[in-house]
Amino acid sequence: MIPVRGFEGRTVAVFGLARTGLAAARALVAGGAEVALWDENPASRAAAQAQGFTLTDLSSADWSRFAALMLSPGVPLTHPAPHWTVAKARAAGVEILGDIELFARTVNAAPEHRRPKIVAITGTNGKSTTTALIGHVCAQAGRDVRIGGNIGVGVLDLEDMHGGAVYVLEMSSYQLDLTSSLHADVTVILNISPDHLERHGDMEGYVAAKRRILSNQGKGDTAVIGVDDAWGQRICTEITAANRRTIVPISASKAMGRGIYVLQGVLYDATGERAYEVADLNRARSLPGRHNWQNAAAAFAAAKGLGIAADEAAEHLLTFPGLAHRMEPVAQLGRVKFVNDSKATNADAARQALSSYPKVYWIAGGQPKTGGIEGLADLFPRVAGAYLIGEGAAAFAATLKDKAPVVEAGTLNAAVARAFADALASGQDAIVLLSPAAASFDQFIDFEARGEAFRAAVQALAQTRQGAA
Structure with a gap:
């Protein structure tokens, strides 16, 4: 504490x-x-x-x-x-x-030699994976790292500080709205797309909350900014003009004259005089897909900002074991693989999982966000069947009408059972994917509880199959 x-x-x-x-x-x-x-x-x-x-x-x-x-x-x-x-x-x-502000004031009140290093991570999607990934790299590099905030342990429940500690903190827009004096040595804004607008009024309010993570930085600090969306590009341009901290743009879709980027799974560092290859992320089994490439670029940049050598940071990226509830394989029954992506609480997050598989039996629904799943229409041909739960089931069914087979299952247990039956009946290798594209609060206390319920439902199926064998 x-x-x-x-x-x-x-x-x-x-x-x-x-x-x-x-x-x-x-x-x-x-x-x-x-x-x-x-x-x-x-x-x-x-x-x-x-x-x-x-x-x-x-x-x-x-x-x-x-x-x-x-x-x-x-x-x-x-x-x-x-x-x-x-x-x-x-x-x-x-x-x-809020609790982050209480933490910040406690750090600021400490003698300088007792103040820890702080890495603060935000963004619409990818926060948890990036936070865990940065924590992993720091731990493997021998740092006394504590990981928490909006992931796992609340910040004030973490072990008390000392001058050699590194706090790696995921921060939601809700937490940032209640924070004013946090000074982070390294900040990360991964990406920004519409989310939580009911809590911030509009996109300008949402972006303003995210930008608060940059407050109080100055010379010697590092800001890592994802520039694959217009909001990130705008923030990067505006803080570059301020010319105070070290600014590192990151991209998972394009080469840049300055920054850190990934092309076809290969991570490049172009922060010096010339760009050079850092690591082949295709070798990292827990970091598949373009969204994880962005996470890896951010983690590499953050590690460098903490003074970890580039070659050491790159080595540790490849040993990351992955994160629960984010494209997490939980079981395989026969030719059917079950993937827990409960952390996908909006359409953009679900896009990352849907685009990673050629065909899925998709479990979705919950408390829908603004826009629902309409933005995923280009991926509907990959949906072999959609099994819808919670408050968003009817709206999601209307969006999917005539585009994919739909079952309004209602509950998660019913959705898992029906998706498995249909996947098994296909006679092919199949993926049953929980990637809800919606919040969990209509049926579960949080996305973690939803993911654990999915795991339990799959385990129950496995036990039933064993009993019948």
């Missing part, structure tokens, strides 16, 4: 008592603060009480006694409307912040 500094002897309101909120509460108390905890969900309140916390109903509390509101990132800050806690905090002049 990282004890939070700066609120000693004062009371911080904490709203939202899932993983992030409870970790923040523990860290605040460890740093000498008092906390007033609340959640609208009775189960979350009970979980807090089970950890020894006393609850405070923030709807009737005296907000003038709070030094800050620690808001969990899933709680609306501005759109579609500010949450009632946000309104109360603003009316009382109470600052609103």
Whole structure:
């Protein structure tokens, strides 16, 4: 745990008592603060009480006694409307912040010799894989690395800091909206496409949230920017004009006069006087496809920004074991292979998996994002069957009508069973792919729970087949 500094002897309101909120509460108390905890969900309140916390109903509390509101990132800050806690905090002049901001202030308050290196990663797609990949390269290079944020462990639950540590943090746009003082030695913006617009109002609001990751950087810092989309190109151009930090453009689709890029799976470094081949990513079994090539380019650039030698970073890229819930093979039953891509919570993320296989039995659906799956129409010929679940099933079925066979399965278990039966009946090598192109919150607590449910459904099929054999 990282004890939070700066609120000693004062009371911080904490709203939202899932993983992030409870970790923040523990860290605040460890740093000498008092906390007033609340959640609208009775189960979350009970979980807090089970950890020894006393609850405070923030709807009737005296907000003038709070030094800050620690808001969990899933709680609306501005759109579609500010949450009632946000309104109360603003009316009382109470600052609103998130767990990353608490971490940032604690780092900034530490003596310089105790401050760790920080790598902060954001983007619409690829954040988790890139975060894990950078962490892997750092660990293999002998660095004392801690990986967390929006992936795995919340930042304040990570091991406490020292001057030789490296924190590799995935950061969502929700977290960035609540962050103002983070100074990252290396920042990564992988890509930007429409997502979470209901939370940011429009694309300008979404992009503004992503750009906050660049705040507070200066001379000696590194910014790695994906330039394969128009928003990334624009950000790269604008911060290049500022001419403060080292800026490294990355691309997985084109050669560049300056930057790091991948062509046909080969990684090139053109940040020096001449471009040279770094590594053949086709040898990296856990990094298939153009989207993973971009992730690898970002990880290589970030590693260099931390002072890891280029040849060493390239070597460690090739040994990356992969990430759970991102194009993760989970089982093979006969000629049918099951792939867990639950992390694909929007259409652009699902595109990466769909484009990696010539034919799939596709499980999709959940809480749909703006635009649904219409942008995937060019990949519908690859869909041997679509098995739709959750709130988005009807809308997805309408989009797929007359373009692919559709089954509105409703539940994930039903979708897995039907997709397997159809794949097995084909008599060919087949892929059953969970790549939902939608959020999980209609049926699951998060994408990880959805992925684990998929794994469990596949295991149940395997046991049934063994029992029948």
